[in-house]
Amino acid sequence: MSMLQEIDYLPENLLALEANQLAAHLSGPTLIHLPGRRAQPLFVSVLMHGNETVGWEAIRTLLARYQGGQDLPRALSLFIGNVDAAAQGLRLLPGQPDYNRIWYGSEVAETPEHRVMEQVVERMRKRKPFASVDVHNNTGLNPHYACINRLDTRFFHLALLFSRTVVYFLRPKGVQSMAFADLCPSVTLECGKVGSAHGVEHARDYLEACLHLAEHPQHAVSHLDIDLFHTVAQVKISPLTSFGFSPGESDIVLAPDIDHFNFRELPAGTLFGWINGVGLDALDVRDEQGEAVAGDYFTIEEGQLCLHRSVMPSMLTKDLSVIRQDCLCYLMERYDSHLAQPVPNASGSG
Template identity: 25%
Template structure:
């Protein structure tokens, strides 16, 4: 059953007076087909895979209302509209009991989210874009960065339209960007925190460059130097471990993290930085694997006298202060403080 509706060259006047009305106009998963000055080539934008990440939708709405014309054809895929429409708007990552859509881009495509992911893949296959940008917000407040599965000049150029930081990772989670090597250059762009005006503005400015530049796969598009972070490790919670965020340890929880922990996003932390408190040893609370599949928990964190510290000087990113996301996804990603890979 087809879930997407398709709209070609929508009129600015029909999109609503604000992004909430735009959501209602979309009504559900929608593919917008925008004709460019050069119709012989196509790029794709995918956004709102997570319903609580509004910057891509806000940027797309703003661009469509401006009446501008893209340099080439653009396929815009707006996915989790139903989750975004739940009250309060843009607060639900996915609908209750639904899988994370950005973990569904590998078979089997058996449930509703898998079928939606499969339809997105089919849309991209039919239109054969020269590049795909998948736009997200970070779960906590923090600076923007891009993610790709391997490093080359085309992926560098795509990310450089939006940000100066690039994470190179191939964790095999079922994310859309993992299809890059099988199809066309595909990157994830995390424009910053979902509630940050700076993230909305960065998303719009980058989207304008992506839609309107004659070429986006040449490293000469920008002269920014990219900060590279390679093969990060995810720190995850073990099953049935309880977590909260507070200024002091909470007796009813296995782990209490500092509520301002997200301030360490892309900053260096030392082995003396207090991240929070724990009631059990680190191996009983956390799981982590390095690129070779070895347990890397003790390379990331240590518990001493009830406090959680980094095990060594690290750079942390994608830190969340949302317990639900920490349970369903991870607490944070980490590399060594110089940006290199951690080995257990």
């Protein structure tokens, strides 16, 4: 594991490189500070997961516009994360922690990578960032949406600049956006599948807009302008439980079109899959407090795994390795009770 590399210039020809070429030119996780007309920097993190290249592609195309000596509208601090995993097109390498689970508040066993993320936060705390944006792809059929970890007017506005679909969550812990929420308004962008030109363009245009923002709007967000969802549970498949999509071969056989459920409000009784000789303990379902709540959300009826109550899933995917490395999905509920009044500012500078 390399230590954090911190530089105040853009290495020559860096923007010409694909994500899988960065490891050959950067010694590891790299924090790059670039000046701009407004000194308070926009912080952007990319490649927290090595196979999610949209952030790097967006930054490449954005910064190329300013290569002719034109000043950035605002200073930019760019954190390029897991370049070693990106070299192999993987979310993370065997033996590595998930780079987006090891920031402050992490529940993952301590690793040298934790210290790298602590250094990033410490360096940026001194620079008083204007806003933080962490850019991701996902593998299932999901719309573009933004995630926040604070019910704060400034966070709402920063998210709405990307999409009217906004997800508020407190788990998983140890994510970049949660660590930076103590410093400034922060969001995570979910930009659809890898390789989508629309995802890259949307992220690039959003980052350009953030660089041009002079201040964060303070007025309350109308419930008419936002579709706000609250993540109420994370669903994992227990480590010793086998799963797949082929009938009869696994403890859990998932419904073949399961990724079509994302961002659909599903009724109780919706079929998620079939159970072979295991019980609900095959699922590890945790609420915001980390309590086991599988029975609140799922039921087994004549060998069928069904929803016990109406919820809206996100992040369902047919990629078995992602399900094992991360989770099966998140469960959400519509959440608009916090929009009537401006929310008092969270701690930290704006």
